[in-house]
Amino acid sequence: MLRVAAGIYEVDTASGLWNASLRGRIKKRDDRIVSVGDLVELEWVDDEPRITQVLPRESALTRHGVSKRREQVIVANVDQVAIVAAADQPAPDLLMIDRLIALSVLSEIECFLVVNKSELTDANPDLEPYKELGVDLLRTSVKAETGLEALADRLVDRITVLTGQSGVGKSSLLNALVPGLDLRVGEISERRGRGRHTTVASALYRYPGGGYVADTPGLQYLALWDMDPAELGLGFEEISLASEACRFSDCRHRSEPNCAVLEAVAAGEILPRRHESYLRLLDEAEGSR
Ligand code: GDP
Numbered sequence: 297m298l299r300v301a302a303g304i305y306e307v308d309t310a311s312g313l314w315n316a317s318l319r320g321r322i323k324k325r326d327d328r329i330v331s332v333g334d335l336v337e338l339e340w341v342d343d344e345p346r347i348t349q350v351l352p353r354e355s356a357l358t359r360h361g362v363s364k365r366r367e368q369v370i371v372a373n374v375d376q377v378a379i380v381a382a383a384d385q386p387a388p389d390l391l392m393i394d395r396l397i398a399l400s401v402l403s404e405i406e407c408f409l410v411v412n413k414s415e416l417t418d419a420n421p422d423l424e425p426y427k428e429l430g431v432d433l434l435r436t437s438v439k440a441e442t443g444l445e446a447l448a449d450r451l452v453d454r455i456t457v458l459t460g461q462s463g464v465g466k467s468s469l470l471n472a473l474v475p476g477l478d479l480r481v482g483e484i485s486e487r488r489g490r491g492r493h494t495t496v497a498s499a500l501y502r503y504p505g506g507g508y509v510a511d512t513p514g515l516q517y518l519a520l521w522d523m524d525p526a527e528l529g530l531g532f533e534e535i536s537l538a539s540e541a542c543r544f545s546d547c548r549h550r551s552e553p554n555c556a557v558l559e560a561v562a563a564g565e566i567l568p569r570r571h572e573s574y575l576r577l578l579d580e581a582e583g584s585r
């Protein structure tokens with residue numbers, strides 16, 4: 297299912313794109329409302345498709361991080377999250393990047409970084425360390441037309457969510473990769489505001505080489521609300537690794553005695569700014585309880 301508006305569901309089928317309705321009976325089952333990205337079964341009534349069933353999901357990006365209560369699926373069956381940053385202009389919002397990586401890791405979805413506007417600077421020292429954390433880094437420039445093929449290859453036959461700060465070139469990249477898409481470029485609109493009540497509308501576009509790319513405005517502002525603060529550390533690879541040696545198994549790595557994470561930060565093995573990001577998100581997660 298590619299997008300929904302006013303009870304009409306756009307579905308991609310063997311015979312092309314169709315507008316489908318929902319069969320009465322599944323409407324009442326709110327545990328599994330049809331979400332963008334869902335695989336669905338259709339029945340045809342007078343040449344009109346109706347959704348009769350939603351197939352089990354492989355993965356999902358949800359409104360409330362990874363908590364199961366009050367879960368609201370933003371996109372289902374996401375194979376990978378492409379976090380777009382700019383090498384420069386704007387300077388990368390590292391907290392946002394850390395948040396998106398944590399969200400992906402905790403949702404068990406692969407993620408990688410796309411460093412666009414790469415013609416502006418050779419390498420951004422703030423972004424290079426992500427490679428050591430196991431996050432692939434692809435350089436692109438829509439302007440100089442470099443790196444686009446490598447990114448295009450990674451999108452084939454997969455469902456990819458493209459997200460990141462505004463102004464980094466997400467619309468420009470999508471326009472370069474999906475001919476005929478024509479998203480508006482250079483609009484500094486935050487579209488639907490930010491914060492707890494941000495709506496994250498989403499839609500999938502068919503990728504010409506096979507697969508889909510998702511437009512999910514607002515995803516970048518999603519906090520890890522309602523997630524278990526005890527699990528947040530798992531979203532930070534180096535913190536998760538070091539924490540195995542913490543004295544307390546429920547250590548939050550804030551000021552506990554014999555905290556192996558704090559020791560690793562002091563020893564220069566963990567970047568202080570990554571630990572700070574973790575603490576910021578921890579405050580958020582705890583504040584929401
Ligand atoms: P979005 O907000 O992430 O969707 O970003 P846009 O696609 O709207 O692009 C924001 C601005 O960056 C626009 O003025 C684009 O022309 C510009 N831009 C996009 N890609 C590049 C690039 O590779 N290099 C440079 N220098 N500017 C770019």
Ligand code: ZN
Pocket residue numbers: 539542543547548549550552554555556557558
């Ligand atoms: Zn600790």
